[in-house]
Amino acid sequence: MSTESEKEDSDPFHSSESEYQPSSQSSSSECETVEPVEVPEANGTIKKKKRDVKSWKRNMQKVKRAKGETYKSITSGKIVPSRTQGSDCKCEKECIKRLSPDEKNELFSSFNDQEKQDSYLSSLITVSQIKRRRKNNLNINPQRNYTYKYKLRKGAFELPVCKQALCLIHGIGKKRLERIASHLTANVTPVQDKRGKHGDRPNMIPKFLRKQVREHIESFPNKISHYFRARSSKQYLSPDLNLTIMYDLYLKKFEPENYKLKQDELPFKPKICYDFYGRYFRENFNISFGRPRKDTCKKCDMFENKIQGAESEEEKFRNPKKTTCSRV
Structure with a gap:
């Protein structure tokens, strides 16, 4: 028994029931008092491509208007001639x-x-x-x-x-x-385009909430590929997780009132919506769920073939200890 427990502690791919739950190092009260700081950039290659801001309708309209081309107004829907x-x-x-x-x-x-x-x-x-001014207008304010x-x-x-x-x-x-x-x-040079460069951003996510989302994603234990760690920096979460479950856990921890409304299928308006949580996850982390298909050994493949070729459930789970190797 002691040898099996030692293998489990030293094995980087050993999993347990509580391993994939987010750690409780930080609480909601601590995150609320965090000062606004710059969030560091993610290391490694990002999983998904970032948003193409130039393809947004309002930005395309702005470019066409500056070039003097014909465009359709987003607000009124009218066609503005060139x-x-x-x-x-x-x-x-x-x-x-x-x-x-x-x-x-x-x-x-x-x-x-x-x-x-x-x-x-x-x-x-x-x-x-x-x-020079005319004599008749000398006493009048110019x-x-x-x-x-x-x-x-x-x-x-x-x-x-x-x-x-x-x-x-x-x-x-x-x-x-x-x-x-x-x-x-007024000696204001050079003249700059100030459209969209104001400080009134009512829908902008504050920096402390972004930091809170980042810390929540980082609290989930992750693993790296065993055979491809030198080629790729991608990390892997438990296959039992997905973005929906992670977002529900976030609401449960930081916004319990909205989480209760969501469970009751009632309308709610959270501070962090699901779209932002998923977008932040894809743009700032190189993380996938499960593990790579190539990250298996001969013993893993042998047991996987035996499981797939089993004719009955009893034969498939006859000896569970032999259906997985120490690297899974």
């Missing part, structure tokens, strides 16, 4: 007519990125203070203190144009030029 150039600015200098069609198309086609667009437009605007000049780059030369011509050639509105000009007068 950006087009204007024909004539109708000013005395005839700014647009001084450019050839090829030069106008070249400027228009290269205009396809939001932040680069704003930086490019800011370089075409010159801001200067008003040098409505503006700066004057703006616009230009286009034609090869190595700069071509002065009016505000209307600059808007028509690039297919933009006057308000966008006015916004960029206001940034220049």
